[in-house]
Amino acid sequence: MPQLKYEQIADNLRGRITEGEFAPGDLLPSGRDLCEQWGVSRATVVKAMDVLRNDGVVVARQGSGFTVVETPVARPAGRRGTGPRSSGGRPYRRLGTPTREAPPDRVREALHLPDDRNALRRDRLVLLDEGEPYTLVSAWFPLDIADACPRVQQNGPIAEGTTRYVTRQTGRAPARATDVHTVRLATASECHQLGLVQPAAVAVTLHTAYDEGDKPLVCEEGVTGGALWELTDSYPMESRGNEEP
Known part of the structure; x- marks a missing residue:
């Protein structure tokens, strides 16, 4: 269209x-x-x-x-929907330099990558309004996406948003996504970034976006301290007459 x-x-x-x-x-x-x-x-x-x-x-x-904008915003991993980026967006800062490395098994499987294939990793720390850490997000891009989108290989923020940029560069827009939520103990590095004291429970959201051909565009792993993570779903319930609840 x-x-x-x-x-x-x-x-x-x-x-x-x-x-x-x-x-x-x-x-x-x-x-x-x-x-x-x-x-x-x-x-x-x-x-x-x-x-x-x-x-x-x-x-x-x-x-x-x-x-x-002088302070770009980013969203946590998952629960993207079709709303504007500013909805749920928060200040953030980039961590380190994007690197090509072997992703964790869960990410590799979500991206449909062979065991020996690298992906581009790009980390960000999303902040609360007061500037305190909120969630640590590692975004993993297949190398065909990374090669077509040179800005994701650089340190700075992408003002238009990564999703828009990838779509503009590749012509491949996200058509669907899958979010998987799990709970585990934080690693020492995650505790350092999020300001947690070990042992600390964290909620992990694995968000994978796919294009219309069902090929993965990106997989994001978001790690949030248990005290800050909450998931609320609102949905209709079908009435079935006099069935027992």
Whole structure:
């Protein structure tokens, strides 16, 4: 399905931000300039900016237009759905440098990788509003994705969001995902990153996203201290007359 004009404008600006044309805090082109460039109405430009704002890419500055966010947000692993990235997004910081290494067995199986195949690992520490650690996330990318998406191999944040960037670079969008939740004791390294004292129980979410061809795009392992992890599901229940509950 062809993109609508406001989607084209939003994607164009996302790409220009990610490629470094606009840095954090930079002012984006004015609404008038975008209207002239794209031959669209003011309402269309406003709709494009609303999309970027909901995705946590830009912020409105009264009297000056829109600027690139200075503090990008990221979400914990799992429970992505179809909502905007800013929904559930939190401040975060990158940890270390992305590396090509053998993933853990659970990740390797989720990515459908042979035993001897590496993947690209990219770590982030998602923070609470007060700046305290919330969840430690290791994102693992198949090497065909990593090779097609050079920015995931770099240290810095991807302003448009990794999912959008991978889709733009590869043409492969996530069509479905599987989340598996388990509980275990934290490793010494995880305790250090999350500010926990051993022994400490952690909840682990293994999130795998697949494209329309059912090929894995990424597998994320999110580790959260037991005191901070909570899963709430709301769903309808079918009435079956006078059946016993």
